[in-house]
Amino acid sequence: MIELKNIKKTFKSNKKLITAVDGVSISVKEGEIHGVIGYSGAGKSTLIRCVNLLEAPTEGEVLINGENLLELSSEELRKVRGGIGMIFQHFNLLQTVTVYDNIAIPLKLSGVAKKDLKVRVEKYLEIVGLSDRAANYPSQLSGGQKQRVAIARALSLEPKILLSDEATSALDPETTDSILDLLLKINRELGITILLITHEMNVIQKICDEVYVMENGQVVEQGPTLELFAKPEHPTTRKFLNTISQRQLSDTLIETLNVSGAVTRLTFVGQSTGKPALAEISKRFAVTPNILAANIIELKNGIVGNITVHLEGDAIALKKALNYLRDVGIRIEQLGGQIR
Numbered sequence: 001m002i003e004l005k006n007i008k009k010t011f012k013s014n015k016k017l018i019t020a021v022d023g024v025s026i027s028v029k030e031g032e033i034h035g036v037i038g039y040s041g042a043g044k045s046t047l048i049r050c051v052n053l054l055e056a057p058t059e060g061e062v063l064i065n066g067e068n069l070l071e072l073s074s075e076e077l078r079k080v081r082g083g084i085g086m087i088f089q090h091f092n093l094l095q096t097v098t099v100y101d102n103i104a105i106p107l108k109l110s111g112v113a114k115k116d117l118k119v120r121v122e123k124y125l126e127i128v129g130l131s132d133r134a135a136n137y138p139s140q141l142s143g144g145q146k147q148r149v150a151i152a153r154a155l156s157l158e159p160k161i162l163l164s165d166e167a168t169s170a171l172d173p174e175t176t177d178s179i180l181d182l183l184l185k186i187n188r189e190l191g192i193t194i195l196l197i198t199h200e201m202n203v204i205q206k207i208c209d210e211v212y213v214m215e216n217g218q219v220v221e222q223g224p225t226l227e228l229f230a231k232p233e234h235p236t237t238r239k240f241l242n243t244i245s246q247r248q249l250s251d252t253l254i255e256t257l258n259v260s261g262a263v264t265r266l267t268f269v270g271q272s273t274g275k276p277a278l279a280e281i282s283k284r285f286a287v288t289p290n291i292l293a294a295n296i297i298e299l300k301n302g303i304v305g306n307i308t309v310h311l312e313g314d315a316i317a318l319k320k321a322l323n324y325l326r327d328v329g330i331r332i333e334q335l336g337g338q339i340r
């Protein structure tokens with residue numbers, strides 16, 4: 001439903017050419033939630049703004065339901081844009097009018113009949129849980145409530161697609177969670193496809209089906225969220241994962257422990273999370289496992305568990321134990337060198 005093909009966007013600034021997006025392709029199927037994560041300056045905002053042509057790409061194609069937006073007349077483009085809502089980090093509400101009017105004014109401008117306005121505004125205020133705040137002004141609301149109004153405003157135009165530009169970045173962790181729950185609810189109950197950009201891995205963890213990691217205008221790693229969390233390849237992806245689960249032990253500790261065994265990170269995905277694998281290897285082989293760190297990450301579509309363990313034993317026993325763990329479907333990553 002959203003397809004970006006080989007998008008490139010350059011800007012001229014002080015006679016210098018800046019490449020903000022450099023050949024990015026993404027494809028979001030109807031009803032899915034995809035997230036683009038990257039550090040500041042990676043090109044995320046520019047990319048998401050290309051989806052509704054707030055930025056015109058320098059090269060590439062933007063397809064919405066198979067229609068290439070760059071080939072549409074301005075009237076046709078206006079219609080397609082009507083089906084794409086957007087929410088922003090700083091909410092972009094009109095400060096001088098009430099919550100009700102923040103939603104009603106764009107509806108009026110888009111041609112919704114006067115008699116239908118009230119029903120429409122009330123319906124979406126209820127969906128975002130703010131029915132009792134219609135008469136308030138934005139200054140009387142918390143950040144999370146402001147974002148709910150912005151979400152109601154976007155939804156009231158009844159889009160099929162919602163673009164979210166760092167919608168939770170200005171919010172505290174608890175409020176972030178409640179807004180993410182709301183996005184999940186509108187995805188599930190209204191069937192809205194969501195493309196979001198963020199620099200917070202917990203946003204990806206909680207609501208995304210697929211993720212793209214962006215750096216210097218390019219996608220450096222992408223895939224289903226579960227796979228990316230279980231098997232991150234690119235250093236930037238690993239850095240982002242470290243922000244939600246501390247995956248690193250000091251090199252000195254690893255070196256010391258490796259003298260008497262192997263420091264190994266075991267990753268359990270799906271079914272393998274239920275197996276008593278460590279108890280098994282200590283029974284079957286001359287290996288003693290000592291757990292150094294462990295965590296479980298709950299994702300939208302499953303669970304990934306990580307255990308960093310010191311397996312104490314001689315090289316032959318260790319090899320057998322590691323082979324056993326691999327055979328039962330556990331991903332193994334040896335830290336600080338291979339068993340000799």
Ligand SMILES: Nc1ncnc2c1ncn2[C@@H]1O[C@H](COP(=O)(O)OP(=O)(O)OP(=O)(O)O)[C@@H](O)[C@H]1O
Binds near residue numbers: 012018019042044047
């Ligand atoms: N209108 C513009 N004119 C010139 N350069 C721009 C413009 N917009 C973005 N850039 C540059 O493009 C690059 C990517 O910026 P962009 O805002 O897309 O990144 P980002 O990943 O969204 O970062 P942030 O999270 O800080 O917004 C940056 O180097 C930025 O300075």
